[in-house]
Amino acid sequence: MTSDSLWQGWWGIPSMIVNPIVMLINVPQRLKINKLPEPLPGAPRPPANPGKPVYLRPTILGVLIPAILISLIVLVEKGDPEFAKAGDCIHNKNSIVLPGAIDSNPDVEVVPCSDARAEARVVGREDDTNDGEGVCRRSFPDADGYFTYKRGSDKYTLCLQSLKQKPGKIFLP
Numbered sequence: 001m002t003s004d005s006l007w008q009g010w011w012g013i014p015s016m017i018v019n020p021i022v023m024l025i026n027v028p029q030r031l032k033i034n035k036l037p038e039p040l041p042g043a044p045r046p047p048a049n050p051g052k053p054v055y056l057r058p059t060i061l062g063v064l065i066p067a068i069l070i071s072l073i074v075l076v077e078k079g080d081p082e083f084a085k086a087g088d089c090i091h092n093k094n095s096i097v098l099p100g101a102i103d104s105n106p107d108v109e110v111v112p113c114s115d116a117r118a119e120a121r122v123v124g125r126e127d128d129t130n131d132g133e134g135v136c137r138r139s140f141p142d143a144d145g146y147f148t149y150k151r152g153s154d155k156y157t158l159c160l161q162s163l164k165q166k167p168g169k170i171f172l173p
Contacts, residue, residue, distance in 0.1 A: 120160035
């Protein structure tokens, strides 16, 4: 039964919540059953074979696959500038030849500030605007660059402070 729940119990939003809770509630009961002694001779019938443990059955993939997918989504999204906040560092994958040059198509990713590729630290973020220079000058005077993003109604500006010693702005979209 648990094996079937592992495989089939993830296909609806309520079952994604209820299924793990029920399985966790059943763990202590299963441990109690495992502690029971062998049946005495003369029992009406022999006990049923417990079969393979759940973690050795192919249906364990019903737990592993969603867990792996969720982990991958979290890891992939972590580097997306959409999730950048003040204090994060970024790297522009496009190489800029001249300091202060405008990169009209930046390919920005969030990287650890200890990473050698880190070019700028996010000093602030303003949602619902793509007026990068104006917003950063007003709200974050320490910023010496900015990154703006706009797709449909989703838009934001990251105000940046260069970590490298370059004159001028690091990049302007």
